[in-house]
Amino acid sequence: MRVLIVSQYYPPEAVPLPADLAQGLAARGHQVKVLTGFPNYPAGKVFPGYRQRWRSVENHDAIEIHRVPLFADHSQNALKRMVNYFSFAFSSATARRLSRGADVVYVYATQMTAGFGPWVWRITGGRPYVLHVQDLWPDSIVGSSIVAGSFKRRAVSGSLGPWLRSSYRRASGVIGIAPTMVSTLVSRGAPEERTHLVYNWADAGEAVETVLPPPASPRAEIVYAGNVGDMQDLGTAVRAAHAAAEAGVTLTIVGDGVAKDDLRALVDELGADNVRFQESVPRERMAEIYARADYALVSLKDIAVFRGTIPSKFQAVLSAGVPVISTVQGDVRRIVEESRVGLTADAESATSLEMAFRSAAERSSVDRAAMARRGRALYDTNFSRESGVARIEELLSAAANGTSRGR
Template identity: 30%
Template sequence: MKLLVICQYYYPEPFRITDICESLVRKGHDVTVLTGLPNYPEGIVVKEYRKGKKRTELINGVKVIRNFEIGRGSGKYRLFMNYLSFTLSASFKTLLLKEKFDRILVYQLSPVTMSIPAIIYKKKYQTKILLYCLDLWPASLSAGGIRENSIVYKPFLKMSKWIYNSVDAIAVTSCMFKDYFKTTFEMDIDQIDYLPQYAEDVYLEVEENREHNRFHFVFAGNIGDMQSVETIIKAAHLLREYQEIVFHIIGDGSKLEECQLLSQALTLPNVIFYGRRPITEMPKFYSMADAMLITLKNNQVISYTLPGKVQSYMAARKPIIGAINGETSRVIKEANCGFCCPAEDEKELANMILKFCQSHEKEWMGENSYAYYTKHFRKENFLSSLESSIFKLGG
């Protein structure tokens, strides 16, 4: 099958879409990706992609077409320009594309407007679209502080409704996303497939390398406003007298410096920051972890999300301790793989960490975590379901 994939983000940016496309190529599909210029999460376009360089590439069998975009920077204005510039340039590119594809896959993160080039191509060639929704829009705007009655939110509400109703099928990463589509857009949720993310293969290679006289808790992933990593820092402050408890923060993002400054202000020797590390190094950090940490803001819309790190944590056979609401809390409890408390509750998070340290069921939690992963989140199952969703679109 000749497949056109549209996503604003692609390698060397750290998103699963790269692995998905390369896996589809290995399964015999012809895959072309329409994407932007690498600039996530730093916000600055990578040097070798500036000034019109490397606009087309062949990466592990995937044909990659790069479109102009303004680096996301650090402020809301630059982020808006980043979203707009990709949408416009990629839309123009689809008008010029002469190659015909059998299907279109939109890997929809933020912004939802990255789907517009797909709709333009569809109208040109009557090619059907599967939209894989990882970020809800315009809910992501309200989660970011934009009021639902604002002049910014309302146009995006109409645009999002148009986009979601213009594609031929939708798959979602969280069961709770279906509720949002039903209540916000009055869509038939029976036509929406549940397709949770998977963990990349590197997380299946983790070996145990833990100290017996200390407890190591690891957070790995984006450190932005939504992730509420400061909740971990505040919990570490409450546990500062327990010298055997150490927190490891791996990742980068818009809130990294703020979290580092908070840790310094609280003079916390039990918190270590590592910055962003390549995925090949992650097994080293996972191997030393007694448990993995996950946090999100206390926000109803955000609680619908099941972050991809949950699958990675489970694939690595790790217990999970979360200060998080909604879908992730449901999964942790259903899997019996750790403890969970309300989002942004640093006191209860600290209590759960102490409870975990005193528990005699750590190994059992880790095995439950992996068992749940193999049943619900295996890569082979994901690819099979994705292919099925694409094929059943019809001609």
């Protein structure tokens, strides 16, 4: 197949899944091109070495990467964030020429606006597209702190709803990343026969094959690695870690994002000496970070939309062979508890998370190692890169061959 991947984010931004898919499809003999923006995530500033212009073409590992301009921003300013999303939507839509040379278009929909171009192209007789939904819209917009006020939220939902339903209906395939998300997409207009569950996989660079048993003395070296944003609810984690300090709990936050300065201020205010910060590290060094940890934290705020999502950090932790501590409700909490791969706590509850941290510190080396082994086995069975790429390849092939059509 000739596949065009449309994604607002692409390496060197730390969003590995689109590149994993591109490389995986290319390794299977397909011709792959990528349409993306100029790298600026998560700081909202264009990366050094890049200068925005109307068109830019790069080649990496036999993959042709086409970049189009956008308004670079990742702040908490609602207007700027919307301009960021919609600037890529419109600039990418002007690259229709790329889609004419493809058999099928794959959309990595962290923001649904990435699907605007493929939707327009399809309406006007263009190639079939497959939507890979990472965040439910409008829920993830109206539920965030960047859209304040009930009137604004109703306005956003009302304006986006009809277009979202049309996008689902016209797609030749819609992919959800969690069981609850799939059922929600169907309830919102995605045809049931064309809506599929494909779990995200971990960044292959983060996987390690061995698990080092933690020491026998009571303690818990807990690491959070990823975007330090408002939705990750790391303020609750800082308070919980501070409250459990005498139990041997330490928390290391690795990464960058809009909430980092506020978290540093909170640490200073509490005097939380057991909470440390570390700058972002390259993907290939994540194995070192996880290898030093007893547990890895996966956290999100208590927003309804998150109950139907599985953040990619969860798969990365399982892949690395580290027990998880999670505050993500819904599908993630069910998986952690049923598979016994870690500990869970209520979202946005410092008391509940403190109890989980204390329980983590009291667990024996044998218990921790067993949780880690079960996590790695769960990853190999359900969340591996190979199985994910194979399933998406199958759905793209069905779309390209016309056996799964959007209207």
